[in-house]
Amino acid sequence: MRVRPVVAVANREVRTLLRNRALSAVVGVFAVVVIGLGGASMGSPGGYVSLTYDLLLPVELLVPVLAFAVAFQSIRGDDERGTLSILRTYSVSRPEYVLGVFVGRALPAFVAVVAALAAAGVVASLGAPETSSFLATHSAGDTPLVYARFVLLAGWYTLATVAFVLAGSALARTDREALAAGIGAVVVVAFVADLALVALLTTGFVGDLIGVLVGLAPASAFRGLVLELVIRPAIATDPGVATAHPVVSAFGLAGWTVIALAAAAAAVWRPVER
Template sequence: MSGRRAARVLFGRELASIVRSRSYLLLFAGVAAVIIGIGIVGGGIDAGYVPTAVDLLLPLELLVPAVAFAIGYRSIADDIQRDELSVLETYPVPDWAYVAGVYVGRAVALVAMLGLPLFVVGILVWLSAGPDTTIVATHRGIDSPLLFGRFVLLTLAYALMVLAVVLALSALASTRKTALTFAVVGLGGLVVGLDLLVLRGVGAGWVTGDTLITAIAASPTSAYRGLVFETVLYVAFETETGYASPVASTFSLLVWTVIGLSVAALGVSQR
């Protein structure tokens, strides 16, 4: 079986298993309720696209890793535990094709689970926000749906990066319980630990003004936050924020994604 064909077959298998699962349907309902609820309760929907993005940013920093974890932590570990990788070797299926098929299948589910509620929020803003909300108070820019669309794309890019790391941790585990432990500890360190390390560095003097932007980009969560500030929320500030470098932050998310998928493929190859 060719690598591309194997990847397509595995993609279909992953997507079908998610669609048939009631637990993922309940997860989607819960995620949708949280995202739409925050938009409504926070008042951003009546104020405009940028205020809505402000309301959603912090909750999504926590929600996105949780959803990616729920979708991906068992994906490869279950195949290892059921010895399905040995069966796939008889075809044979290249390691990269296996990881690609699993990743893309889970990624489609993750994008739908986060993207659809955010799309609904955008529609609600379009229906609810008054004409006087189109100009941001500082008059640095127009509060447009393009800014919210950019926010959604950045959120999905962050989610796909986290999913790649989750798959890597799943590939390193041999059982579902081990995968759960690896994912909790690994994601905690990646999503929260690196942020805290940057803060510790600033407080202790390890991180100075010259290296702060680089340190922020090294943390995936900070990189995502920095991209949102610099490319979406900038219209709400009177001057340039200088919070992060969009180029460095984008590069960071890309590197973490590649590292995650590479480690996943390496972990599968060692089975």
């Protein structure tokens, strides 16, 4: 795979996003909500651990919405405008094109999420009281490092959700299908996978496998990584029961990203219909 075509496509996607006022409004709303939640946590006991708890569910639900706004019309829009037909005449392979679109769409979303969360952390830290006694006193206690881990994991979750929506955009044949596929990707990432896990729990057959199964769904994998790698090390009293297996959750997020991009690459060049 060559770097130059990927960079060229990515640059074009970034310029497209910067010209989209509606998307800028969505990013602005996301930032206002996240920073507002950070302001609501200002001075609350628990410091960065408490802020991470407060932001975990909103980020888990809002990031797929942001990914939808960023990517649902990406590949489908190129197909509608005839850009794909032009690109096929150049020496750009399907993986190069899809990776370029992904980088151009996912990187701005990653920056928007990380910047908003970083600003929320700064706002919440203003006037913060001394660290609560339930927090650990070792180096992994309530320090900015705790929150930085959460921010980076949220950025990784953003990349995975953008890949999901991108696959839906590549598989769609009409604008209506692209819209439905994008919404479907958001619903699957944020809700359906978790509901499936709950349904499995009610059967009583999963038992100790729940920690592994949690890592197989994007949203629950992100949640498990935050609970196990961010919050758990910062709490003085170890709860003793793992909520997820970090290795499985990490492979889950990475695996779904690769699968989604592979599906997009397979679907982007279609045979000419007669």
